Amino acid sequence: MPKKKKVKKVKKGKKVKKVKIKAKQELKAVNKKTITLGPDEKPEIKKIKKQPTEKRIYNLKDYVVYPKHGVGKIMAIEKAKIADTEVQFYKIFIEKEKLTLTVPINQQSKLRHISSINQINKCVSILKTKPKIKRTMWSRRAQEYDQKINSGKIYELAEVVKDLNKNTDIIADQSYSERQLFEKAYERLKSEFEAVLKVSPEDVQKKMDKALGRTTNIENTE
Numbered sequence: 129m130p131k132k133k134k135v136k137k138v139k140k141g142k143k144v145k146k147v148k149i150k151a152k153q154e155l156k157a158v159n160k161k162t163i164t165l166g167p168d169e170k171p172e173i174k175k176i177k178k179q180p181t182e183k184r185i186y187n188l189k190d191y192v193v194y195p196k197h198g199v200g201k202i203m204a205i206e207k208a209k210i211a212d213t214e215v216q217f218y219k220i221f222i223e224k225e226k227l228t229l230t231v232p233i234n235q236q237s238k239l240r241h242i243s244s245i246n247q248i249n250k251c252v253s254i255l256k257t258k259p260k261i262k263r264t265m266w267s268r269r270a271q272e273y274d275q276k277i278n279s280g281k282i283y284e285l286a287e288v289v290k291d292l293n294k295n296t297d298i299i300a301d302q303s304y305s306e307r308q309l310f311e312k313a314y315e316r317l318k319s320e321f322e323a324v325l326k327v328s329p330e331d332v333q334k335k336m337d338k339a340l341g342r343t344t345n346i347e348n349t350e
Contacts, residue, residue, distance in 0.1 A: 184233050186218065191242045191323045194229060195280030197222045199242060199319040205233075224319050242323050243282050251286040251317065255339035259291040270305060277313050282320060288313040293340045 186192055190202045200220040207216050218236070220229040231239065243251075262269055273292065276284040292310035294302055302310065314336070321332045 184216075185236065186239065186241075192218075192220065192239045193242060193280055193282075193320065194220060194222070194231070194239055196278050197225060197227065197229065198316045199223070199323050200229065203228070224315060240280055242320055245324065247282060248321060248324050251282060251321075252335070252339045254283060254286040255290050255293075255336065257290060259293060260287075266303075266306075270309060273309050273313070277309070277316060282317070285313055285317050285320075289317055289336075290340070293342070 184205070186202055188202055188205060191199060192202060193199055200222040202218050203221045204219040205216065206219060207214060209215070215232055217230050217232045218239075220231060220239075221227070222229065273288050276288050279285075289310065292302075292306060292313065294310075318329070318332055318336060321336065322329055325332065325335075
């Protein structure tokens with residue numbers, strides 16, 4: 129009798145596996161087609177990004193201090209699109225310099241609230257103390273004073289005014305650069321006094337000059 133040929137059985141599992149692999153390959157091919165855009169296909173719509181989030185802590189009409197420019201008032205809170213990013217920012221008007229600053233809300237760490245009444249009173253106490261006399265070269269001291277003025281810290285500002293005060297309005301008693309730094313610090317401090325105390329510039333000047341011991345000298349020069 130002729131021998132029967134053995135029939136190889138095909139496992140069903142292998143067939144199913146082959147079908148799955150083929151399906152994955154087809155899916156990849158479809159994905160490639162959707163990613164590569166043809167000339168007649170519509171481009172992908174990009175979403176407008178938003179600036180890094182930071183909670184807004186200042187409101188319209190608030191007085192704030194920007195270290196390099198001094199006291200300013202928030203005149204507007206606006207939005208703008210810059211390079212596909214939506215940016216919200218403050219518009220701050222600096223009265224003394226007739227300058228408008230644009231400060232993004234996510235950079236508001238550069239700003240601070242105006243001082244409290246207690247801080248103003250402490251500044252008056254600083255102005256009444258004796259100036260510190262340093263032996264270092266004027267160029268180095270001038271740099272230190274300038275850094276203090278632009279630090280945005282009111283006590284450091286008061287110290288500069290106190291240290292550069294000559295108790296007189298006579299120009300010959302101060303060098304040009306010394307007087308310029310004094311006037312810069314004096315006006316910066318004066319503007320914050322005005323915003324906090326809500327009194328006239330004349331009354332603020334009298335208060336500061338009295339603390340500095342400048343009142344008698346000013347009256348004698350008039």
